[in-house]
Amino acid sequence: PESISLKKEDSSIVIESSREDKHGKSLYGTMGALVRNYIKGVSVGFTKNLELIGVGYRAQVKGQKMTLNLGYSHPIEYALPKEITATMDGNTKISLLSCNKQLLGQVASELRAFRPPEPYKGKGVKYSDEHIVRKAGKAGKGGKK
Numbered sequence: 001p002e003s004i005s006l007k008k009e010d011s012s013i014v015i016e017s018s019r020e021d022k023h024g025k026s027l028y029g030t031m032g033a034l035v036r037n038y039i040k041g042v043s044v045g046f047t048k049n050l051e052l053i054g055v056g057y058r059a060q061v062k063g064q065k066m067t068l069n070l071g072y073s074h075p076i077e078y079a080l081p082k083e084i085t086a087t088m089d090g091n092t093k094i095s096l097l098s099c100n101k102q103l104l105g106q107v108a109s110e111l112r113a114f115r116p117p118e119p120y121k122g123k124g125v126k127y128s129d130e131h132i133v134r135k136a137g138k139a140g141k142g143g144k145k
Helices: 022-043 101-113
Strands: 004-009 012-017 046-053 058-062 065-069 076-079 085-089 093-098 124-127
Touching (some): 046 101, 093 101, 101 124
Antiparallel strands (some): 058 065, 065 076
16 A cells, blocks of 8 residues: 555565554554565465365375365366465375465365365365364154154
């Protein structure tokens, strides 16, 4: 935004805001977070881990193309952006690596959306640190009369 300016001084980046109202402060904080994420992404990188839970659910990575078998009648082909690197640990654990935190989260969310975890058996694509709240199955009435 025009109210925010970035300046390089020695080995640091200085963010300045010309607005002192609530909107100006929120933009100042947002720009600070974005710059910190860019620096961390280039120096360390970001990782998202996904797990496939279900009988026959598996994935394969070949270059920038991912093939997912998630119980549908056809395999799902997903083209990864060039900034994302995917590695597999077995057939059911996917690690996504990138320097762009926003793009990494978007790709992980799109992969999860192909088969979100369901609450009864927990089958689907989930984040490795995600906890699925499970529901009880049918409660029978005790037999026929």
